[in-house]
Amino acid sequence: xxxxxxxxxxxxxxxxxxxxxxxxxxxxxxxxxxxxxxxxxxxxxxxxxxxxxxxxxxxxxxxxxxxxxxxxxxxxxxxxxxxxxxxxxxxxxxxxxxxxxxxxxxxxxxxxxxxxxxxxxxxxxxxxxxxxxxxxxxxxxxxxxxxxxxxxxxxxxxxxxxxxxxxxxxxxxxxxxxxxxxxxxxxxxxxxxxxxxxxxxxxxxxxxxxxxxxxxxxxxxxxxxxxxxxxxxxxxxxxxxxxxxxxxxxxxxxxxxxxxxxxxxxxxxxxxxxxxxxxxxxxxxxxxxxxxxxxxxxxxxxxxxxxxxxxxxxxxxxxxxxxxxxxxxxxxxxxxxxxxxxxxxxxxxxxxxxxxxxxxxxxxxxxxxxxxxxxxxxxxxxxxxxxxxxxxxxxxxxxxxxxxxxxxxxxxxxx
Numbered sequence: 001x002x003x004x005x006x007x008x009x010x011x012x013x014x015x016x017x018x019x020x021x022x023x024x025x026x027x028x029x030x031x032x033x034x035x036x037x038x039x040x041x042x043x044x045x046x047x048x049x050x051x052x053x054x055x056x057x058x059x060x061x062x063x064x065x066x067x068x069x070x071x072x073x074x075x076x077x078x079x080x081x082x083x084x085x086x087x088x089x090x091x092x093x094x095x096x097x098x099x100x101x102x103x104x105x106x107x108x109x110x111x112x113x114x115x116x117x118x119x120x121x122x123x124x125x126x127x128x129x130x131x132x133x134x135x136x137x138x139x140x141x142x143x144x145x146x147x148x149x150x151x152x153x154x155x156x157x158x159x160x161x162x163x164x165x166x167x168x169x170x171x172x173x174x175x176x177x178x179x180x181x182x183x184x185x186x187x188x189x190x191x192x193x194x195x196x197x198x199x200x201x202x203x204x205x206x207x208x209x210x211x212x213x214x215x216x217x218x219x220x221x222x223x224x225x226x227x228x229x230x231x232x233x234x235x236x237x238x239x240x241x242x243x244x245x246x247x248x249x250x251x252x253x254x255x256x257x258x259x260x261x262x263x264x265x266x267x268x269x270x271x272x273x274x275x276x277x278x279x280x281x282x283x284x285x286x287x288x289x290x291x292x293x294x295x296x297x298x299x300x301x302x303x304x305x306x307x308x309x310x311x312x313x314x315x316x317x318x319x320x321x322x323x324x325x326x327x328x329x330x331x332x333x334x335x336x337x338x339x340x341x342x343x344x345x346x347x348x349x350x351x352x353x354x355x356x357x358x359x360x361x362x363x364x365x366x367x368x369x370x371x372x373x374x375x376x377x378x379x380x381x382x383x384x385x386x387x388x389x390x391x392x393x394x395x396x397x398x399x400x401x402x403x404x405x406x407x408x409x410x411x412x413x414x415x
Contacts, residue, residue: 040159040406041079041151043399047138049075050151050398051131053114054140058175060115064091065175068114072150072173079158081171088186089176096192097171099160101413105167106197108412110157110405111184111363112150113177116142122389139392144381148393149202149401152380156405163406165413170196177363180324184363188370198337198374200408203362204381207349207397207404209341211376212265212357213364214296215328217303220321221314223247223278227287241317243289244278250314251291257313258306263298265330265357270296292323296359299328326365331374341376341408348404360386378404 041049052075056068069085072095076083084096093114101107119128119141126132128141138148150173160169172193174183187193203210228240251273258269271293278289297303303325311320331338333355346353364375380397 038159038403039162040157040402041155043395046151046155046398046402047133047395049154050138050143050148050393051133051140053147053151054131054138054142055129057129057141058115059118059141060176060178061118063115063176063179065093065114066091068147069093069095069175072114072154076154079154080161081157086186089182092175092182094175094183094186095171095173097157099157099165099169099171101165101167101169103167104415105413106195107168107170107193108409109193109196109199109367110153110169110171110409111174111199111201111367112146112153112172112203113174113183113363114147114150115175115178116145116147117178117387120387120389125390128391133395136396137392137394138398139390141391143393144204144388144391145386146203146379146381148381148398149204149379152398152401153202153405155399155402156409159402159406160409163410165409166415167197167413169409169413172363174363181326181361181363181366184366188366193367193371196371196373198376198412199364199367199371200341200405201362201364201375201377202379202401202405203358203360203377204379204383204385205356205358205377206383207345207351207378207380207400208356208383209338209345209376209378210265210358211333211338211355212263212299212330213328213361213377214266214298214357214359215301215303216324216326216361216365217295217297217307218323218325219293219295219307219310220323221247221250221291221293222319222321223250223289223314224317224319225285225287225289228285229283240285241287242285243317244286246317247276247278247289247291250318253313254293254310257310258295259298259301261298263357265355266298266359267357269298269301270359297328299330301328303327326361327369329362329364329368329375331376335374337374337412338376340411341378344407344411345378345404348407349400356383358383
């Protein structure tokens with residue numbers, strides 16, 4: 001196997017030993033042991049960069065990655081990398097970096113996004129865009145989802161500049177992921193990621209490897225009623241029809257109308273009513289009500305059939321509009337890339353090798369179907385911590401993730 005250079009490469013009798021800032025990680029390679037010096041970012045530099053990016057507010061909505069993109073591009077250039085920045089829509093940016101290999105294997109994509117969820121109105125222990133570092137954790141919106149994963153990939157990329165690679169590593173940092181994966185759609189449109197072989201995504205997984213994510217089917221449902229003043233026939237049940245009551249009846253049946261089977265990694269289908277509005281006056285029977293639904297489906301489900309079933313159940317007076325569909329993505333555990341990620345992650349972290357699933361969607365929902373390649377998701381953020389008040393991440397987990405990413409790339413692109 002090709003090992004890290006520039007950095008020293010030394011043969012060891014068994015396992016791979018990597019030292020960084022007083023921490024040790026033993027990795028048993030399957031072919032032969034290699035000892036490598038770490039040439040990526042040191043923990044203090046990781047913390048500093050992550051704090052900087054958190055301070056560059058990029059919540060979506062409203063959606064604007066200008067500040068974080070400027071800071072990210074500057075950091076990449078400072079570490080010898082050459083970012084290509086595209087503003088693909090007003091205030092929306094993609095950043096691409098290519099670490100050249102020898103062209104003998106398809107490229108490996110490191111995928112992350114620069115936008116975050118809004119900070120909300122809750123009472124944060126530290127200001128949500130402070131990037132406060134308490135010596136153990138970095139705090140702020142995006143610390144978990146997913147500026148920590150992005151910084152870990154930057155750190156790995158810095159190290160990989162010194163590694164002889166058989167193929168390229170492409171850093172694909174997108175904007176607008178929360179807004180229907182806008183940046184990823186742009187990458188597909190431009191062909192920027194053609195001829196890639198696999199995608200590694202740094203969304204939060206608590207350092208486990210996720211191989212499946214649910215589909216996200218977003219629907220706008222409108223119910224039509226008949227307006228009537230409550231002093232007239234409408235009060236006696238004649239001459240009026242409440243669109244709000246009709247909608248309430250429909251929404252109460254949605255979950256029971258969905259498939260009830262389960263997936264070994266993803267569990268069951270879920271439904272969420274994210275928005276609802278209707279009526280014009282308290283004393284007038286409402287003639288219109290609209291609700292927006294977020295349905296999370298399993299990989300084998302047919303979104304068209306599920307939508308048609310809901311329409312049939314709703315009956316007359318209802319109109320359905322599909323807002324978006326992000327398809328489910330799943331990679332088999334015995335796929336060579338998935339197996340490699342599982343092996344390296346378990347050896348680097350000491351966590352179980354078994355894969356997990358995630359209920360969120362990622363850029364994989366757009367990239368994998370378009371490119372026809374396997375994906376794995378592994379990130380330092382806490383699984384389930386996205387959007388939480390007092391969002392934070394352990395610095396040690398960010399550093400660990402960076403080492404796992406570098407090892408995955410070095411092995412996948414070896415030879």
